[in-house]
Amino acid sequence: MMRTTRRAFLRGAAASAALLPAPALAQAQPRVIVLGGGFAGATCARELQRAEHRAAVTLVEESPIYTACPFSNSVIAGLREIAAQQFGYDAIRAEGIAVSQDRARSVDPQRRLVSLSSGSALGYDRLVLAPGTDIRWGALPGYDEAAAEQMPHAWKAGDQTLLLRRQLEGMADGGTVVISAPANPFRCPPGPYERASLIAYYLKTKKPRSKLIVLDAKDSFSKQRLFQAAWHQLYPGLLEWVSLSNGGNVTEVDPATRTFVTDFATYKADVANVIPPQRAGHIAEAASVADQTGWCPIDPVSFESRLQPGIHVIGDAAIAGAMPKSAFAANAQAKVCAAAVAALLRDETPSPPKLINTCYSLVAPDYGISIAGVYHPVNGQLTDVEGAGGVSPADAPLDFRALEASYAEAWFRTITAETFG
Amino acid sequence: MSGSARLLEKWARAPRAVTLLLSLVLPVMAPAEPPAGASSCSGCHAVSARVETPIPRILGRQPTDIVAAMQAFRSGERPSTVMGRIAKGFSDDEIRVIAIWLAAQPAEAR
Numbered sequence: 001m002m003r004t005t006r007r008a009f010l011r012g013a014a015a016s017a018a019l020l021p022a023p024a025l026a027q028a029q030p031r032v033i034v035l036g037g038g039f040a041g042a043t044c045a046r047e048l049q050r051a052e053h054r055a056a057v058t059l060v061e062e063s064p065i066y067t068a069c070p071f072s073n074s075v076i077a078g079l080r081e082i083a084a085q086q087f088g089y090d091a092i093r094a095e096g097i098a099v100s101q102d103r104a105r106s107v108d109p110q111r112r113l114v115s116l117s118s119g120s121a122l123g124y125d126r127l128v129l130a131p132g133t134d135i136r137w138g139a140l141p142g143y144d145e146a147a148a149e150q151m152p153h154a155w156k157a158g159d160q161t162l163l164l165r166r167q168l169e170g171m172a173d174g175g176t177v178v179i180s181a182p183a184n185p186f187r188c189p190p191g192p193y194e195r196a197s198l199i200a201y202y203l204k205t206k207k208p209r210s211k212l213i214v215l216d217a218k219d220s221f222s223k224q225r226l227f228q229a230a231w232h233q234l235y236p237g238l239l240e241w242v243s244l245s246n247g248g249n250v251t252e253v254d255p256a257t258r259t260f261v262t263d264f265a266t267y268k269a270d271v272a273n274v275i276p277p278q279r280a281g282h283i284a285e286a287a288s289v290a291d292q293t294g295w296c297p298i299d300p301v302s303f304e305s306r307l308q309p310g311i312h313v314i315g316d317a318a319i320a321g322a323m324p325k326s327a328f329a330a331n332a333q334a335k336v337c338a339a340a341v342a343a344l345l346r347d348e349t350p351s352p353p354k355l356i357n358t359c360y361s362l363v364a365p366d367y368g369i370s371i372a373g374v375y376h377p378v379n380g381q382l383t384d385v386e387g388a389g390g391v392s393p394a395d396a397p398l399d400f401r402a403l404e405a406s407y408a409e410a411w412f413r414t415i416t417a418e419t420f421g
Numbered sequence: 422m423s424g425s426a427r428l429l430e431k432w433a434r435a436p437r438a439v440t441l442l443l444s445l446v447l448p449v450m451a452p453a454e455p456p457a458g459a460s461s462c463s464g465c466h467a468v469s470a471r472v473e474t475p476i477p478r479i480l481g482r483q484p485t486d487i488v489a490a491m492q493a494f495r496s497g498e499r500p501s502t503v504m505g506r507i508a509k510g511f512s513d514d515e516i517r518v519i520a521i522w523l524a525a526q527p528a529e530a531r
Contacts (some may be wrong), residue, residue, distance in 0.1 A: 047460075244504075264464050275429075328464050330462055330466055333459040339454055339455065339460065342454075351456075351457065352457060352459035354461070354511075355460070355508055356458065356461035356464065356510070358464065358507070370502065370503055370505050372503045373510075387505075387509050388509040389509075389510065391454055392502065400502065404502050406475060407475070407502060410465075410472075410473075410474040411465050411475050411476075413467075413472050413474060414467040414472050414474055415465075417467065417469045417471065417472045418464070418468060421472075
């Protein structure tokens, strides 16, 4: 079998380099390192520990507190407090997982070593990367880390979320809010439009003379018909979406004046939210698992990198075919990857998986819409199962929308309990 | 694929009466490894007893109930928000194996 051959090869390589850690199966306790403690990484560490009791699982995460992105748009709109988004790692530690509050500096795939900022190095038999996304600073001219203090991205929940909220709260009635949305792919495809909806809700209820403009680098987006129908119904005259073909592509920003420049016009904002282009978290590049797109190609059965054997990539950083970059998908991939890594540590072949994604968006506090999909590997890619999935019905009554809004909240409680609780 | 997973697949292809009979003895035999699709369910259907949710818990229930619900969601006979869209992605065989595995999991595992 191919994997055995590769393992044998690595064992041979190990023998020739005296420093190398021994291969997985020769050890009583195979070592698995998970880098990144979000929905993908934290879930994977827990599931691995349960699936393979012999494994020594280490979760490396820089922050002692994780701030979740789903529902952070509600925080921006003043409908929720940031504390409801925050989770620690005590429950994960209590399960026997070593949680290392540290930052991975580099990965040596040949020697199977992770170097940490603290100076220590950890050897592994299997490495799981769940680094999420990094912003491509400079990809949008004028937008760098300093600019994000004037024009927050709020695309990683935390201080940026609160900054955007404070700017909205400080804006006078009659002001203009501008959001720019990037081209695909990026974290949370419906996210910019949920954000636009909830900011519109805030303006309608608190500052009704204000205006919201969404400048988009795309002509279409997730749940588009549902969003646009709801905007028409709930926020007429308040929210304007400018598509790519109508001149929505932002080519430059000026943080000093909070100005967006497009091919056709300039937009001066009182509150400016730039959702910038993104790529896999930096450690993916350091580990040589990201390709020229900035994202990580993977095998859809095991989530093992196509570029580096022994390293698996899950969550937003992975190129997961038809699966979107969502918390639900990250959590589902983590469970499949954990089962695959456990099988590989036992020298078994992982079974072909099926995965589900469900994403809720709030258009207003009691108005929820959803998109769902079922995926399986076809010709090496995670592909939509035909005939399954899709969005909420276009003609649903308001009690259906209210039910989906309540399911959205229940989903958040459930998935955060599974990941961190 | 592990031996137990292969066995489970065989059961899924067996006539319904046989799978029902087998499901009676499964709680002690079910493999730890979830069959295809099963591990995604807990994204919405809570495992922890501490989670407050209107979404029904599905661990430790009779496989026949899960199979009946999934088939009714898939056909549209039972109204739903997302479950109809999800159930359409699974065959009868896949649903049966998932139902048997879910039934074998402790109801309040964590």
